[in-house]
Amino acid sequence: MRQTTPQMDFLRGIWRENPVLIQMLGLCPALAVTNTVANSIAMGVATFFVLLGSSLLVSTFKRWVPHEVRISTYVLIIATFVTIADMLLEAVVPTVHKALGAFVGLIVVNCMILSRQEAFASKQPIGRSLLDAAGTGFGFILALLMMGAVREVLGNGTFLGISLFGPNFEPWVIMILPPGGFLTLGLWLLVLSWIQRRRAESAKVADWPAGVAQRRAA
Amino acid sequence: MPRRPRFRHGVHPPDLKELTAGIPIRRMPFPKKIVLPLRQHAGNPAKAIVRPGDHVERGDKVGEADGYISSPIHASAAGTVEEVGLWPHPDGSYATAVRIAVEPYSAQAPRPRIIPDWPGLSREELIEAVRQAGVVGLGGAAFPTHVKLAPPKDATIDVLVVNGCECEPFLTADHRTMVEYPERVFTGIRIMMQCLGVDRAMIGVEKNKADAIAALEAARPDDIYVTVHPLTVKYPQGAEKMLISSLLNRDVPSGKLPMHVGVIVQNVASVATIAEVFETGLPLIERIVTVTGYGVRQPANLIVPVGTKTSDLIEACGGLTPDAKEVVFGGPMMGAAVANLDAPVLKGTTGVVVLTDDDCRPAESYPCIKCGHCIDACPVFINPQLLGSLALVERYQEMDDHHLADCMLCGCCSYTCPSNIPLSQLFQAAKAALRKSKAA
């Protein structure tokens, strides 16, 4: 593995290797529960908690886990934390818990969490694992927020329940329906790849000898 | 009730035969120069046996057949061999050709018979005579006729089918042959039936040639079993497999030849030529060519010495009109455009069609809109739409799995495509690529 700094461990997951937008992991919650910003945040925080907790445990006990049963062990650890998160959510924010429904339980099979355990926490020291988990978790929250913001603003005219455009706004109901989820993520991917291409193009221009760049600009 | 003679699918391009259908065949004057490419037929090119400076008489052999599937080439006019070297070939390449400076003021007088007369000859002697006469299929593909007349022992042939369809637009050479020389057609049929040992022959003629059908019926002999069949006017009625399907309701299996279903198909021009060869005693040195199209001033059906340059031929028909755009050898559906008018007429050249701006397909094409018209048109029932999209992304192997091999490049799909996608061109390229990868 390439040597990385702790800073990179943390930052990597947020943007450059964003679990949802780049790696296409954990799509199920990213599409299913992002119809409002509040749901997105709750789901993001719950997943963040599970990710952090499981990374801590997996990284701590990595030496004692036999290789053959490691996946089952990870799943067990994750399932335990999900159960805790489920109960916590139910106790603290019962309405949100109800809105999320079965999808809290489904954090168990969020491939993003499992992939972090397998790819990172099971091989790295505790501190770095925690940084990595936090970075990935924030990246996940960020992606969910990006989805949730677009869908709530267009689909309901509100952000976190606060009306943005006044009562006259016609909500785009589709955005909070299933097709809206697919389309919003598709749209974000288009925007991201457009930004990436713009950046690549400007980098190319910068690499050119000055004369060429000037002529092109002219 | 007899089955209506037909094949399924196909297209109805405009007829365009009225330009020359009523014009009797005439002989064109000998040109100043004759160019005889050594590759005029399917199989190996002939080998030159003359040198610059040699004098040749009309009918003298200038190229010897190289192998069994090959054919000799003969001088079509008396003169002096100028050079044996590269010369523009109608297919766009430069190919070895024997150039002959025709004797000026020569009457091209008759000379003693080279080919023996046919009565009394045995089957083998007949086939050998046909081979020596350099006869090839005159319908365009130019497959050596002696090979076709001697099918392998395991194929039992029961019918000789004579192809008088001439389904390509514009062309009328076969039509005029049938009108003016019906006796020759039947003599040729007799010779071929003797070669093949069959007792049945059928002539298929498209219904738009009523005078040809009448002439054939009038000349039809009673002592052999030969029948004339008017057929639906539809392109490609003259394709072997379609013709057999129409006449006999036999489907040639994919990847097989007509002889596998007991049929040999001969073009009516080839049949007449065989009769002519034995009649005159001269080998195949001239053929009937339709020079037509709106780009030529005086369209005509001409008896042309093989090896006449296109420019001379067009000159004999009054030259090109100012809006002439494209000169095509063969019919407009399957024929190839020639880049250089120095290219000579070959044995297999059925016609020279000069197209104008108005006739040519527009240059621009659009994306496929999946209208399915090409599928409705394809006479061999493959899916040009799918094959075309596969060809554009160069997935040739999959094209092979989808029966690309059955495509005979008849051009129905391209003809009918509203988006003007050059489908048959794509398939030709794909076939070439597949041949290459198979050879490698």
Place this chain on the structure above:
Amino acid sequence: MTSPHRLITASPHLGVPDSTPKIMWSVVGSLVPVIATATWIFGPSVPLVLLAATAGAILTERAFGRRGSLGDGSAAITGVLLGLSLPAGLPLWMAFVGGAFGIGFGKVIFGGLGQNAFNPALLGRAFLQAAFPVAMTTWPARTGSWWTLAGDNLAWPFASPLVVDALTGATPLGLMKFEQVPTGLWDLAVGTTGGSIGETAGVVILVCGGYLALRNYLDWRIPAGIFLTVAILAALLQAVDGVRYAGPMAMLFSGGLMLGAMYMATDMVTSPVTHVGSWIFGMGIGVLVVIIRYWGGLAEGVMYAILLMNSLVPFINRATQPRAFGARTRLQP
């Protein structure tokens, strides 16, 4: 001697006089009587809605599509057909959004003309239906002078339509489905009923589509399959329960069936390429229409039926491949 000509092209050197732009513009042209009839019925709202939808489609194609792709007329068709499938009183900005969505996500994203999987006009309509369900099912009743705009065409972008009062009329399908009130056949045929712009006047659509079918610009097998299936199923169901289920003629001439069957389902790009496939496609749409109309939660199902069958087209094409000539023939021993 070099040749005086300059063209060297591949064979065949002849072609049919049809071309893709010609087909597309013919379709647009054949819709003129339909548009005229609708304008006569609904007033000046019709051209406005059509223009808005077409503008959405054309501007999106211009912005994101291939260069010069406007000339082939396919974006214009999408816009006009989408407009015809909308209620006359729809705010214009919604029509614009629908056109833009249909072309953007229904066509350009697939690579433009000929490559899309779903009919762009219907995708745009499905989007609008899901996004603005109320506005999309508000059918203005025709009251007042011909010159009054129906509904709230001129609502500000992103604003709700203001007029949501008693001006709305019900569609024949809705009446039948939710209140079991049948509509007279004559009213259905000449279009004096509530509904989308192009839903009324079935006879005019039938004639215009028939003209296209005669010119082979649309495959008659698809509408034939749809009509036959719907008629037969409707007749059977009417025999079972004549009150709940409308009869075959009422089914054929109500809702978007005519427009859908003649113009949307027959979109060459998103329908099967083979004849057998066209029949299967048409009959599938017919069955789905009947299922959704009779047992679904919505009164109208033509749009969804066509979109669902669109998604099956790759399959139908695969299953109905032509069999190569002589591929199955055996040699006689």
Place this chain on the structure above:
Amino acid sequence: MGDLIWILLSAMVVNNFTLALFLGLCPFMGVSARVETALRMGAANVFVLTVTSLSAWFLNTFVLPYAPYLRLISFIVVIASLVQIVEIVIKKVSPALFRQLGIFLPLITTNCAILGLAIFQTNRGYGLLEGLFFAVGAGLGLTLALVLMASIRENTELSSVPELAKGMALVLIIAGSLSLAFMGFAGLLSSS
């Protein structure tokens, strides 16, 4: 019987697992490039979902009433081990079938459709037979979505998709369109 069919149809088209509930997205995105693989994946899913439904019913009936907090953990463990056992059995009994389905089995275990089915089945209080029909319907729905997506994706390979949209963006937009089309089934049969 009518109810059972309705459960099956509902899970298959009306509330399609993938297109309406976003379950089983990983295979939907990942294994939908070829129709043949999509079909096999679908078949494997039907199979595993049925096994899951059985085991979830067993757990719900005999274990969880005594220890409700073990729900998630027991589901995931039991399902994972059952699939493992089935995998081994198939490998022994029919290597050909294993080659067809085998590689997908471990993938499926950590697929949200499986756990989702168990949770939904529990939440809705389905019995044994209802659960089985639910599972088959869900599996068929997954297969349908997968295969439709795969056939459309195969076609896009022959077309000139803009550089920007290549890959997952196009897949998501096709999925959105499919999801839109499936909305036509909304409310199906609920009125009768």
